[in-house]
Amino acid sequence: MSKLLSANLFRLRKSPVFWAALGLYAAAGAWQPLQTYLEYERQVPLDAIFFVYTMLAGLLLSIFLSLFFGSEYSDGAIRNKLAAGHTRLSIYFANLTTAVLAAVLFCGAYVLCTLAVGIPLLGKPKAPSVLLVSLLLSLLMVSAWCAIFTVITMNFSRKAASAVCCILLFLAIFGAAVTVYQILEAPEFYPAIELVDGEMVTNMVENPAYLQPDERIPYEFMLDLNPVGQAVQYTDGTVTRPIQMALCSLGVFAGTTAVGAALFQRKDLK
Amino acid sequence: MLNLLSANFLRLRKNRLFWGILAVCAIFAGFRVYTQLSDQIHYNIQPTLDNILFTYAQLIGLTAAVFTSLFLGTEYSDGAIRNKVMSGRSRVTIYLAGFLTVFAASVLSLAAYWAVALGFGIPLFGGLRMSAGEALSTLLGILLMTAAFCALFTFVTMNCSRKAATAVACILLFFAMLVASTYVFGRLDAPEFISSYDFTVNGELQPTEPEPNPRYLRGTERTAYEFFRDLLPTGQSILYSIGMADNPARLMVLAVAVFAVFTGAGAALFRRKDLK
Numbered sequence: 115m116s117k118l119l120s121a122n123l124f125r126l127r128k129s130p131v132f133w134a135a136l137g138l139y140a141a142a143g144a145w146q147p148l149q150t151y152l153e154y155e156r157q158v159p160l161d162a163i164f165f166v167y168t169m170l171a172g173l174l175l176s177i178f179l180s181l182f183f184g185s186e187y188s189d190g191a192i193r194n195k196l197a198a199g200h201t202r203l204s205i206y207f208a209n210l211t212t213a214v215l216a217a218v219l220f221c222g223a224y225v226l227c228t229l230a231v232g233i234p235l236l237g238k239p240k241a242p243s244v245l246l247v248s249l250l251l252s253l254l255m256v257s258a259w260c261a262i263f264t265v266i267t268m269n270f271s272r273k274a275a276s277a278v279c280c281i282l283l284f285l286a287i288f289g290a291a292v293t294v295y296q297i298l299e300a301p302e303f304y305p306a307i308e309l310v311d312g313e314m315v316t317n318m319v320e321n322p323a324y325l326q327p328d329e330r331i332p333y334e335f336m337l338d339l340n341p342v343g344q345a346v347q348y349t350d351g352t353v354t355r356p357i358q359m360a361l362c363s364l365g366v367f368a369g370t371t372a373v374g375a376a377l378f379q380r381k382d383l384k
Numbered sequence: 385m386l387n388l389l390s391a392n393f394l395r396l397r398k399n400r401l402f403w404g405i406l407a408v409c410a411i412f413a414g415f416r417v418y419t420q421l422s423d424q425i426h427y428n429i430q431p432t433l434d435n436i437l438f439t440y441a442q443l444i445g446l447t448a449a450v451f452t453s454l455f456l457g458t459e460y461s462d463g464a465i466r467n468k469v470m471s472g473r474s475r476v477t478i479y480l481a482g483f484l485t486v487f488a489a490s491v492l493s494l495a496a497y498w499a500v501a502l503g504f505g506i507p508l509f510g511g512l513r514m515s516a517g518e519a520l521s522t523l524l525g526i527l528l529m530t531a532a533f534c535a536l537f538t539f540v541t542m543n544c545s546r547k548a549a550t551a552v553a554c555i556l557l558f559f560a561m562l563v564a565s566t567y568v569f570g571r572l573d574a575p576e577f578i579s580s581y582d583f584t585v586n587g588e589l590q591p592t593e594p595e596p597n598p599r600y601l602r603g604t605e606r607t608a609y610e611f612f613r614d615l616l617p618t619g620q621s622i623l624y625s626i627g628m629a630d631n632p633a634r635l636m637v638l639a640v641a642v643f644a645v646f647t648g649a650g651a652a653l654f655r656r657k658d659l660k
Contacts, residue, residue: 177552177556180548180552181548181549181552184548273547273548274453274454274457274547274548274550274551275454276548277548277551277552278450278453278454278551278555281552281555282450282555
């Protein structure tokens with residue numbers, strides 16, 4: 115496996131797609147605090163914009179991983195690796211490890227640029243320990259994304275179809291997260307205007323769509339299980355279930371890796 | 385050209401992605417009917433056929449992006465384009481035949497959506513509330529908007545020989561346009577005056593005095609944003625899907641302009657392209 119990893123990292127280093135994605139993410143990391151400063155000056159703390167990268171990570175990885183690993187099928191690299199004696203599992207895990215490493219590098223570039231530009235403009239983070247915990251959790255979330263897309267890229271031999279599936283899957287996961295988040299964010303009361311004795315009076319009325327505490331638990335779990343759902347919580351600074359989020363990311367990572375590796379073991383590589 | 389179209393339609397008939405898209409459109413229409421019924425049961429909102437008939441306009445760009453890039457992109461990877469050129473077909477004819485095929489596929493996906501929406505919608509919700517003229521005008525506008533989408537994606541697909549990169553580019557282009565349109569709509573929707581609520585001494589909520597909204601667009605700026613909203617096919621798709629296409633003639637003219645520009649430019653580039 116170390117030889118496979120070494121070969122993958124060599125390809126990564128020479129890949130224009132990798133460097134383009136890295137550059138793009140780093141530029142986004144530098145731009146976010148600059149844009150915030152230009153619009154709000156120092157009124158918005160760095161903490162509030164630190165985790166925007168988590169919302170974009172899924173889209174970037176869906177494109178990068180499908181294009182980078184999709185070439186392995188079209189170039190015959192996977193068949194060559196098998197012919198050289200490597201097992202299917204080691205090929206799968208080498209690619210997954212490379213994907214996670216690339217994702218960590220992307221996030222690292224974004225974070226470094228955000229800090230380099232953000233600290234002078236917006237000041238130091240207000241709660242660095244909270245930021246650090248969320249950062250570590252976000253890396254687990256990003257690893258979950260890698261596992262999800264590796265299932266597709268390793269089991270679809272057509273690069274274009276793989277790219278389209280990864281992007282559409284990201285959008286479906288994004289849509290699901292937004293739906294669950296909106297359900298959870300329904301306010302308990304909302305203002306309703308009534309005509310009382312000829313005067314317009316505003317009363318707070320109970321919202322029937324508001325979830326009671328026991329009703330919230332399954333929706334909160336769905337939000338934590340969804341990588342974009344986690345990203346929304348990091349961006350909002352509303353991480354209240356860190357252990358559940360970590361376990362969900364690990365669960366998604368383990369579950370999708372098990373399924374993906376099992377499918378790849380049986381795949382007809384023609 | 386007829387031979388090319390005939391060959392393309394034969395491929396289309398056997399294409400699993402095409403039939404998959406038709407199935408998705410039909411299922412989506414069924415889902416829209418279901419959500420209308422659900423709203424009636426839970427919130428007592430009167431469902432209408434008008435609310436669901438043109439919803440698919442918002443998604444037609446995405447299906448066109450996926451289908452165009454994969455269907456026409458295969459022609460490069462399989463060497464079909466080179467074969468067509470070698471058999472004596474002109475490049476412009478090949479380009480136009482490709483565009484017409486993906487346009488037809490998009491129109492058929494719209495028809496699949498309508499078949500289910502009308503099939504279930506008319507018995508459940510009754511006929512259309514809008515006039516026949518308005519419905520036909522909206523339909524024509526959507527078809528021209530679809531042609532604009534297909535022209536854009538054909539431009540990208542026929543001039544890039546890498547199928548995967550083309551697929552990614554087309555989908556990202558669609559989403560970039562959608563994000564731009566959403567931003568433009570947001571700016572245009574900013575109210576002229578804003579007020580908030582404050583608690584009175586009696587503990588009641590009262591609205592405060594309205595103040596001018598600094599983000600409200602006026603004059604030339606507003607005109608420019610409206611033009612941009614109408615020019616983007618994604619902006620048009622939002623207007624049609626929410627029934628706010630108040631100036632259909634302008635939308636149609638702009639859609640035709642987008643179609644003409646990208647088809648002309650795309651065909652011109654394709655004529656010069658090195659097909660290796």
